[in-house]
Amino acid sequence: MPIMIDKKRCPQNHVCPAVRVCPVNALMQKGYQAPVVNQERCIQCNKCVNYCPMEAIERI
């Protein structure tokens, strides 16, 4: 089950703090855009899902 970003929930107006939470650097962000999950790197640990206060990162 992949981790996905819900762009409708992500305000896309700040540096995403969840990027630093990922233990394998699977989250990437350009500027203030919604982060993107590198599915090949992601180990589906759920840390970012549990961390995002906007609930913009979810397991599909």
Ligand code: SF4
């Ligand atoms: S689920 Fe874990 S490994 Fe995957 S992007 Fe989130 S923090 Fe990184």
